[in-house]
Amino acid sequence: MTKSVDAIFETLNFNWADFTLETFVAHVETLRNRSIELVGVPHLDVPMCLKVGDSDFIYYPNTLTASKQIHDILHELSHILLGHIDKEQDSERGIALHLDLRLRAYRSKTLDGVDLEQERDAEYLAYLIQLEISENNRLISLITLDESSKHYHIPIFSGKYRK
């Protein structure tokens, strides 16, 4: 699994020094030629991706810490980048839904409904992205700005992204 994830990570060809979720999402949109919308949902049990028409939607719980939100979004983006959502597409309706049950994978290696290989790959890709943005001094500043300052707008969740 590691080899193919590494290969996909290499093809991202992103300037990590410029990382914000907005710039990265825009980059993935360009790569896939599809729009991506981030939708924060209060008290959502599990993050999920939805593929409808020309758009992908990422639903994530927005009642957790910003670090968790960022991690959830990167994990779901990784599923999209790895093409996991495409595999689940209903050919008739053109709709695909990926429920992220990765937390259940902590409990069992054979749990029904959890594709452990996919979850592991998505987690590894999300990890590689976070490692890269950390190397470029973007990770902690991103989290710190989001979680602490009373003055800051939250750039990653502004603009077209819904809170």
Place this chain on the structure above:
Amino acid sequence: MSIISLIVVGVSSFFSLRIAFDINTYAKNNSMLHDKFLIVLHIQLIGTIICAYLFNYEIEQAFHAYFTIFPLITVFKIGMATLVTLGIYVWMIDRFTVLSPPSWLIPLNVIAFFVHSIIVISLYWNIDFYQLQLISMASITVSSLATGIGVYSILVNLEQNDTVGSITHKLYGISQITLFIGMVLILIDAIWKLATGIEIINTPMYAIAEALRMISLIAVVFMNYGEYLAWISYPSKLIIYQRIKRLNTSIQQQADVRRVIFDVPLPRPTPKKIDMLIHREYITALDIYQFLPVDSPLRAAIHRINTPRTDYQSNLNALGKLGKQYT
């Protein structure tokens, strides 16, 4: 005015404008253009830098010759240095911490400026010029440091908004080299003056020290404290990392979860990687604590942390404290 003085004035004015431009861009990006305190900061910042360099020793000496018993320009320089030091300190507390300084601190700052000026006038009335220079140099050095630290914080944010160009990084490289030399020369210059009690204003040593003092200010302004001082906070970060790691091990045992599923090849905890590793353990803790028994006090303690608008560093400390129990 000597050529060196002209260069110093020109370059320092350029950087004053440059900093003012950056602050303005930052203010616009953050819809804070009408923030009165930011405007006060502009005035203080530019005022201090201009005072520190436009009124160089030669001009100041000329003024001193006219106002022999009233060191007008020197007092103004020292006063502005005090004003900007206090002002930036208060501003930084307000802007970069969760604390809100009381509103009376700002008028107090202005009062402090006048009180300080009066004290300086009464204490150093008709004092030797070279002694005044030592005093003003000390004040301005402190002020420059405070300004530098304050502006650095702004630049960190500007960098995140992609409004700082490559010139900043080039300056940073150049100024790093000259910082050490400049500081040493300034120190030698000051000690020499103290030891000899002689004005040495037009010596080559003074000219070099004056130029490098300006460059060292830029170095302080653009210095990447985070990178170069990373080793200072490294031991405490390592302790936090180990504690959260132990906490996670304990949660895994209590909740019967298998972390191995999401194990990835982690790097060694070097100063450069430690932040990422802490973040990784932090996310893992917030992922797996929900598998703890519902009545577990540990679960309740971590649940209180896992909410939006909480402070990352405080959360780390809180998790570290919980992890300390499992050492």
